[in-house]
Amino acid sequence: MLETAENYDASKYERPSVTADVVILTLREQDLQVLLIKRARWPYDGSWAIPGGFVEKDESLRQAALRELREETGVTDVYLEQLYTFGDPGRDPRTRVITVAYLAVTSADQIDPRAGSDAAEARWWSMYALPPSLAFDHDQILDYALTRLRYKLEYTAVGFQLLPKEFTLPELQAAYEIILGEMLDKGNFRKKLARANVVEPTGQYRQTAGRPAELYRYRQDAVAETRARRLFP
Amino acid sequence: MLETAENYDASKYERPSVTADVVILTLREQDLQVLLIKRARWPYDGSWAIPGGFVEKDESLRQAALRELREETGVTDVYLEQLYTFGDPGRDPRTRVITVAYLAVTSADQIDPRAGSDAAEARWWSMYALPPSLAFDHDQILDYALTRLRYKLEYTAVGFQLLPKEFTLPELQAAYEIILGEMLDKGNFRKKLARANVVEPTGQYRQTAGRPAELYRYRQDAVAETRARRLFP
DNA sequence: CCCGAATAGTGTGATATGTACACCAAGGAT
């Protein structure tokens, strides 16, 4: 019998469960922080985990991620990209579960964390001081997310998603230093920024303990991404 | 009742079918080519598609990809990385199918294409002259693969996976030009290569229609990847 | 007023990298 949409038997092949998990990163308290939820139910009840949930029948993977994001933060208008898909056979004690991990990047003033239906509570954690034992393989997912963000800093304007609409250059530099985990030379940072032509001054200043700092904003006409000019590692 | 491994009901949530598809890229006939199979059965019977298959119960996604790779090429010892996961609801007429796409990069002298159990035939196609209508959303997957390969050329040594163990510098340059789809200056190319310190001369030469060309090989102690020194796009 | 502290902002020199173009080297054929 020829297969058609009417008589196709999907159970002929293994069908795992599929979740979309969202690593939500932001800058808060001079720190790069991720939103984690405390799981309320087995498996890993009481453990901290990346928010996520099963992909529904008629939604794309991205839509699933956005749904989870809205459930955990109340917003969806943030930078979101697919990270990686984790699918080792034993990663979830319930059954075979494949997780499509996403990375959301946002500024702290944009979101209001709340615990979704499957979580006891939600909390911000420093990416540099995570809970001792995360659920599932979520430590690997977080590691992957940080690596991806650092990598993306080099070529794209993603870093600006972590900042409010207006920021000073020392604030921008501090953000980069926090994410990269290293100190940057102020003069060189400013020079690279000027050369990139992705920010413009607002004309306003912010009071500081010393000299007032000029406020900048991300340029709407800035290039979002660039290509390198190298050919080898 | 508390959930445990014994009484967990996986059917509580939607369970899509999951496939691992492998984009196998190589350099043949002065061309960047991809191995495609002609589908033997519905859906898209008679259409060319990326080799792939359903992920089995006790294998990881990577193992599934390697199994498919071995089935289509006879080898598994090639460069393989996960590309992206495609999961739009209507992408497969059979049922809900999520595809974890992988990229395999290999030299042409390493593999022997054969049609797996679900294909009428296997054939190399130029990435620059693909069949008019590919199955599923495989045109998008191929597009993604080419973009990834080009991107990886800049920072990693992946390009060398496409070449035989020994190669001349004009051959290496031609490979880069084919992949990038642009001409490169020979002197500048050689200078960048020398600076990268990733190849070493073998001491042997290859006869050409003109001056003999020195043979090189990829250095085993070469760095596999590098970080840029940029901070903005 | 001056000074020091705190913070913001700028300049210089050495080195590395990118780009375009010109030229030299080594073989084969005539």
Add this chain to the structure above:
DNA sequence: ATCCTTGGTGTACATATCACACTATTCGGG
């Protein structure tokens, strides 16, 4: 010998990176 084909090298200019030094602006205290 010359010409063609292919391989290999050098130069000048522009741009980018890095380390370090220095200037600018506010505030508070003596």
